[in-house]
Amino acid sequence: MTRSTARLGALRRVAGIAALPVILAFVAAGCGQAATTIEYSIWGDPAELASQQAIVDAFHEANPSITVKVTVSDWDTYWDKLQTGLAGGAAPDVFAMDGPLFPDFQSRGVLLDLKSYVDKDKYDLTQLADQGVKDFTTADGGQYGLPRDLNVIVLYYNKAMFDEAGVAYPDDTWDWAKLVEAAHKLTLDKDGDGTTDQWGLYTETTDMENYWSSLVWQNGGDIIAPDGKSTLLGSEEAVGGLQFLQDLIWKEKVVPEPALFAETGDAFEQGQAAMEANGSWLVPTLEAAGIELGIAPLPQGPAGRATSVNPTGAVVYKDSKNPDAAWLFVKYLASPAAQEKLMALKASLPVSKEVLAGPYAASFDGAQVFADSLAYAHLKPSFLGYNEFTAILQEELDTNVFNEPKKTARDAIDTVLAELNALLAGQ
Secondary structure (H helix, E strand, O other): OOOOHHHHHHHHHHOOOOOOOEEEEEEEOOOOOEEEEEEEEEEEHHHHHHHHHHHHHHHHHHOEEEEEEEEOOOOOHHHHHHHHHHOOOOOOOEEEEEEEHHHHHHHHOEOOOOOHHHHHHHOOHHEEHHHHHOOOOOOOOOEEEEEEEEEEEEEEEHHHHHHHHHOOOOOOOOOHHHHHHHHHHHOOOOOOOOOOEOOEEEOOOOOOOOOOHHHHHHHHOOOOOOOOOOOOOOOHHHHHHHHHHHHHHHHHOOOOOOOHHHOOOOOOOOOOOOOEEEEEHHHHHHHHHOEEEEOOOEEOOEEEEOEEEEEEEEEOOOOOOOOOHHHHHHHHHHHHHHHHHHOOOOOOEEEEEHHHHOHHHOOOOHHHHHHHHHHHHEOOOOOHHHHHHHHHHHHHHHHHHEEEEOOOHHHHHHHHHHHHHHHHHOO
């Protein structure tokens, strides 16, 4: 695990969960067929348990000879255990895969190509969100997993804070200028002691997914060349997106400097910020915090509207002793029946187009915003060398651009550009 990947997981997926995994076993009774047991390993928090139990119970009802043992771990423990299992030849039959990390795992030859199963079953991949399918497809036509859910980035806002300040709620007409204007009105020193008590906007700067990749795209830039062999962050458009975020923190002073909430966590969740740019995984957390929550699209930039989408997939271990049963379960996870159960968590978007356009869009206030965002979403970059690339890049941005304004975004990117390109060219 790189520092940036581990930090992302800690912030977004596993608040409040112990480091030790929680194991649920669902024992299947025989039904005239040989009993089969498969292990399904995922990362998650305690809310995942009820959802996964419902999904596995329903799968067992349709496939009574198959036992599914579900292992749920926090993000860091999950990847540590997976790496150990793969090294020892004892990995789970089915396991969750983060989209950006897929190429590295696929290149190691540890994942089963499901193309033969897709062809044999005439499985219609077009029933699933295109971005999700693409992330687990290789250039030679292999299909090494199916998407299970999607995460996108939106703008959360506290309706009570907006009402108190007399500021109109964000909508799809907002652009960068309107964001800055509203954020200034909502950044307050309530007791007059010279210290900001309420910030206009909060976001996390330690991973591209939380906000800064969307700003790059909104400014007309990009991150990785289509062939994955070089970075496009050296363009004026890409640098401009990064600079806008630095300016929000250090020039406009409407976003808290990262150190202020490094220990205490999410300022928006704590009622200390009026808006937050961040991911769909936060919905249940923010609702539980008692915030009068609103959800809007990210404000558009000079080049238009853009957000990030990051699929989680289900993949099969190449040396699974029960690949047929594993395929049946992977296929079920993407089915409308399972997707509706996953939808109840509100922590991610379903990949089933049927569920996305039907029950999901009306499942909670703001769900339609998430569903609509897929039309202008960019896939979070997924490429060989992702961990090494992001470690180098994020260290430079954290140290010199976001945590402290020691360099402009241009100077910081120029510092690491050659190293990043050499890394990608060598993959």
